[in-house]
Amino acid sequence: xxxxxxxxxFVQHMIDCQSLGNTNKAxxxxxxxxxxxxxxxxxxxxSYIYTKKTYKSLLxxxxxxxxxxxxxxxxxxxxxxxxxxxxxxxxxxxFFKSIGKTIVIPTTILAGVKFSxxxxxxxxxxxxxxxxxxIRQSINNSMKVxxxxxxxxxxxxxxxxxxxxxxEKEVESNIKNVETNTISTVDYLVYKANDIKSVYCSxxxxxxCLECGILNGKVYTPDTAPLLPQHFNCRCFLVxxxxxxxMPESYGNxxxxxxxxxxxxxxxxxxxxxxxxxxxxxxFTDNQNKTIPVKDITKNNI
Numbered sequence: 206x207x208x209x210x211x212x213x214x215f216v217q218h219m220i221d222c223q224s225l226g227n228t229n230k231a232x233x234x235x236x237x238x239x240x241x242x243x244x245x246x247x248x249x250x251x252s253y254i255y256t257k258k259t260y261k262s263l264l265x266x267x268x269x270x271x272x273x274x275x276x277x278x279x280x281x282x283x284x285x286x287x288x289x290x291x292x293x294x295x296x297x298x299x300f301f302k303s304i305g306k307t308i309v310i311p312t313t314i315l316a317g318v319k320f321s322x323x324x325x326x327x328x329x330x331x332x333x334x335x336x337x338x339x340i341r342q343s344i345n346n347s348m349k350v351x352x353x354x355x356x357x358x359x360x361x362x363x364x365x366x367x368x369x370x371x372x373e374k375e376v377e378s379n380i381k382n383v384e385t386n387t388i389s390t391v392d393y394l395v396y397k398a399n400d401i402k403s404v405y406c407s408x409x410x411x412x413x414c415l416e417c418g419i420l421n422g423k424v425y426t427p428d429t430a431p432l433l434p435q436h437f438n439c440r441c442f443l444v445x446x447x448x449x450x451x452m453p454e455s456y457g458n459x460x461x462x463x464x465x466x467x468x469x470x471x472x473x474x475x476x477x478x479x480x481x482x483x484x485x486x487x488x489f490t491d492n493q494n495k496t497i498p499v500k501d502i503t504k505n506n507i
Contacts, residue, residue: 208450211304216406218296219442222388229285233380234373236281240274241369244344245362252359254352263348271341278333282383286329289387290315297395304448311398318390321432323382332379336372343368382437389433392443397427403443404452405431409459411470417441418456419490457487475499 247266254260294310301308311317323329347361396403407413407421417435424446425431433441460468469477476489479502491497 208448211300211448212444212450215300215444215448218300219388219406220408222293222385229281229288229384230377230380232281233278233376236274236277237369237373237376240270240340241366243270245366248348248358248362248365252357253355254348254358255355257352260348260352264345267344267348268341271337271344274340275333275337278337279330281380282329282333285380285383286318286387287315289384290318290391293388293391294395297392301445306447308395308399308401311394314391314394317394318387321390323386323434323437327437329383332383336375336379339375340372378438382434386434389442393430393432396430396443396445400427402426402446403430404446404449406442406444406453407456408440409454409456411463411467413440413456413471415456415472415486415489415496416494418460419487419494421456421459422453455487457485460486476502479503 244267247263247270251259251263254263294314297308298310319329323332344365347365350356351358351361395401403425405420405423405425407417409418409421414436417439420431420441425443430443433439433443435441460471463471468480472480472486472489476486476499479489479499480486484502489497489502
């Protein structure tokens with residue numbers, strides 16, 4: 206019963222971290238809004254771009270504003286990582302102390318987090334770089350059209366501002382991924398430093414990918430544990446084996462218990478038809494836990 210209580214406490218903490226992993230979201234969105242306002246203010250000073258000289262001058266001024274935004278975004282990313290590392294290391298100390306275990310926090314944990322990928326091979330700074338690239342391409346293309354067609358720059362500004370929604374969503378996602386992914390990486394590094402075995406836990410619902418779901422309940426040593434997240438918006442986490450009283454339900458058993466509508470939503474129509482034909486859902490990934498293309502499942506008659 207005590208193990209189950211601690212397990213529930215741990216899981217609730219990780220779920221809270223994932224749902225509240227946006228403490229710096231307001232700052233990030235304000236930075237973005239400031240950039241849009243600065244660019245709009247710059248463009249509205251000039252009604253039309255009649256000469257190449259004016260065009261180049263505006264491009265240079267826009268680039269200065271974008272560069273300033275990029276530096277601010279890097280600093281916010283740094284502070285988000287630092288805050289999340291401090292928060293999760295302290296939480297780990299308190300949690301393991303509550304189960305009678307004293308742990309060592311690696312002195313290099315901050316560097317370990319910074320040099321780990323957010324998802325697959327994408328680094329923290331690349332999230333900012335990708336967003337900045339989209340902003341730059343958007344405004345540069347709009348200004349180029351305005352220069353070639355002599356379009357009023359007020360129209361360019363209006364179009365540019367309409368695009369803020371999609372960029373806002375990307376910025377929100379970046380901040381959330383940075384904070385939740387940092388927490389997952391801290392746990393990974395703590396378990397590795399203290400030789401803590403862990404159990405892979407997936408949040409099982411129709412939105413869970415096959416590769417995450419199949420690993421649910423798998424036990425790992427510190428050397429074999431995967432570095433989470435496996436992908437963007439991954440909700441999986443590693444639970445210390447010491448507090449696991451009952452192993453999590455296997456993905457296969459969980460999937461089999463769903464109603465037919467949810468099964469279809471979970472794996473899509475092609476794999477659902479294979480499942481109906483007798484192919485277990487556990488056969489939709491290979492030995493390296495990679496999703497097998499539908500055509501290969503059919504061809505190999507698994």
